[in-house]
Amino acid sequence: MICPCCDSPRMQSVSIDNTVYRQCPQCRFLFQPFVTTARRESVAKHYESVDPHRQVAESKTAFFRHVLQHLDRFHAAEKRILDVGCGYGYFLEEAADHGWLPFGVDISSEAVKQSRGKFGDAGVFLGKLAGSGFESDRFDAVTFWDVLVFSQSPFTELAEGLRILKKGGFVGIRVRNVLFQKALYNLFAPFSSAAHRFGLKKPYVFHPNCFSPKSMHFLLKRVGFAGIYIENSPLTTGDPYGHSRAGSLTRLAKRLTDSFAKRMLQLSRGKWIWGPSLLIWAQKP
Numbered sequence: 001m002i003c004p005c006c007d008s009p010r011m012q013s014v015s016i017d018n019t020v021y022r023q024c025p026q027c028r029f030l031f032q033p034f035v036t037t038a039r040r041e042s043v044a045k046h047y048e049s050v051d052p053h054r055q056v057a058e059s060k061t062a063f064f065r066h067v068l069q070h071l072d073r074f075h076a077a078e079k080r081i082l083d084v085g086c087g088y089g090y091f092l093e094e095a096a097d098h099g100w101l102p103f104g105v106d107i108s109s110e111a112v113k114q115s116r117g118k119f120g121d122a123g124v125f126l127g128k129l130a131g132s133g134f135e136s137d138r139f140d141a142v143t144f145w146d147v148l149v150f151s152q153s154p155f156t157e158l159a160e161g162l163r164i165l166k167k168g169g170f171v172g173i174r175v176r177n178v179l180f181q182k183a184l185y186n187l188f189a190p191f192s193s194a195a196h197r198f199g200l201k202k203p204y205v206f207h208p209n210c211f212s213p214k215s216m217h218f219l220l221k222r223v224g225f226a227g228i229y230i231e232n233s234p235l236t237t238g239d240p241y242g243h244s245r246a247g248s249l250t251r252l253a254k255r256l257t258d259s260f261a262k263r264m265l266q267l268s269r270g271k272w273i274w275g276p277s278l279l280i281w282a283q284k285p
């Protein structure tokens with residue numbers, strides 16, 4: 001089996017919470033090899049339909065503002081943005097407030113219905129990006145917030161993103177950082193049964209695809225992107241998924257994690273990107 005990010009031929013088997021994963025020893029990309037397409041889509045749909053989506057969107061307000069500030073630096077006049085996995089269109093609403101013409105793609109019919117009500121039928125496609133048929137060189141920005149983690153082929157999704165971007169256009173990606181999640185898992189494992197008794201859920205998350213900064217860098221380069229820039233993503237605020245009965249404990253843990261990640265980045269002069277989630281930017285050359 002070859003690593004889909006860096007082409008390394010040596011993938012290792014890893015077991016996490018009794019689930020079998022494969023991990024690349026070179027770039028640390030970790031993925032579940034036995035997830036069916038139906039399973040991936042049911043998980044992704046859960047996020048759009050069953051999830052407390054308004055609370056989750058509200059918890060991402062700081063993140064949305066951060067990325068729009070970044071994008072505002074590079075574009076001026078008429079500008080089009082496509083949000084892949086747009087859900088109910090909360091990010092696109094913020095983007096529209098920043099002067100962007102909003103477009104979306106999502107696999108959840110309910111979410112697409114709601115988004116079409118906000119942005120019009122023509123701008124929101126029901127299905128996968130690969131089937132959306134947008135013309136080449138159309139968008140100034142294409143965003144993948146927390147969606148590539150479920151994709152059967154992140155390479156194909158990103159290649160399609162590259163095709164429909166204008167020259168110089170930006171791709172923005174948010175994923176969990178496997179380096180942080182794995183460290184948290186190792187730390188938490190000896191106390192998991194005690195934590196369960198106190199009603200604390202597992203603090204780490206492993207999706208079907210788990211990326212490290214290095215794996216994202218390799219993958220984007222292979223697809224053909226340039227100017228790759230990776231940073232710690234701003235965290236969500238509060239406890240929208242109800243991970244803990246003690247919400248204030250979650251908020252404190254988040255603040256500590258955030259300052260730890262910032263300090264590590266500072267000490268290593270930008271090399272150690274150890275936060276829980278990654279924000280990645282790249283450009284179409």
Ligand SMILES: [Zn+2]
Binds near residue numbers: 005026
């Ligand atoms: Zn690899």
